[in-house]
């Protein structure tokens with residue numbers, strides 16, 4: 001039986017998707033033969049409440065020098081990070097002088113570092129994928145190519161002094177060695193320093209049935225209860241929570257050195273809310289598993305029906321998260337002719353596992369399909385607004401969360 005990555009208790013699997021490819025690895029035709037598959041299953045730890053993957057993929061298979069995700073491709077995310085930095089400002093207490101020293105874990109192409117610098121902080125990014133880090137460096141943003149570990153934290157403190165804040169967005173949920181990262185954060189933080197991170201919020205995933213958040217990069221699915229317990233195990237304390245709309249519903253958690261800062265009443269309220277949802281019992285997790293099978297069947301049936309009607313269907317946004325739906329529902333190029341995406345590194349390649357061709361956005365706009373299947377559903381507002389021409393030309397959107405639906409965006 002598998003053990004919890006945080007507390008070593010025996011974990012209880014509640015969903016098993018079977019064999020899945022790496023969701024953020026878009027193979028060329030020549031790479032089909034070498035595609036890597038693993039068993040995607042998700043479990044809950046009944047002891048510390050951390051929801052987690054049962055089988056892990058080695059991190060060097062996921063984050064490397066041809067990592068395909070560039071945060072700055074979405075205008076919505078750029079403004080989100082500007083707001084993150086604005087909201088961090090009042091919480092910071094520089095341990096010396098007037099400038100705060102802020103370390104960002106998983107700084108990607110510098111989307112948040114640029115705002116930190118612009119706000120007058122001293123910002124240092126830590127990013128394991130060399131190609132995305134290079135984009136940040138070319139923009140003059142200080143970035144260190146490495147995985148963040150306790151050993152690195154000690155070296156950083158030696159070289160730069162303690163950090164007033166460590167920040168991370170959609171990063172901590174990717175790290176299986178989470179205990180080592182939290183130890184590192186604690187040793188890097190100044191006495192009044194804060195660790196502010198955000199990740200998809202488990203109760204939102206459950207509420208929407210957003211099982212496409214389940215893929216190899218997302219090792220953990222946090223909520224306030226599991227984060228509070230995790231923090232306590234590493235000399236830290238959860239002092240604030242703030243819900244955010246990105247990635248289909250995220251939570252921003254603020255941790256401080258245990259006892260250093262008074263927790264906001266929002267923490268106790270969030271814990272009580274989670275308990276009221278029954279999240280400390282197996283029922284909501286079993287309900288999600290049932291919904292997952294139903295949505296996959298319904299999406300496949302809808303696509304088969306569209307094919308029978310002779311309709312052209314194109315995917316919109318070759319998101320990593322769509323890999324789980326595509327492969328679990330067994331969708332392929334016979335149902336979805338291609339997927340358009342603005343990311344040059346994905347174009348000309350194929351979707352993981354199912355091998356649906358990925359094409360530039362121009363191949364959508366120059367020759368609209370009858371139906372666009374919205375894989376980038378977390379960017380729906382932005383996309384519907386800029387694709388009014390598609391609907392004006394008679395195009396329909398197909399979405400699958402929270403339910404399978406075909407029709408107008410209503411915009």
Ligand code: TMP
Pocket residue numbers: 073074075316317318319320321340341342343346376378379382383
């Ligand atoms: P994300 O859901 O992980 O942010 O990934 C979004 C993907 O969708 C990324 O590959 C970029 C792509 N995309 C488009 O192709 N067009 C768009 O308008 C948006 C917002 C994203």
Ligand code: ZN
Pocket residue numbers: 004005006007008009045046047048049050
């Ligand atoms: Zn546990």
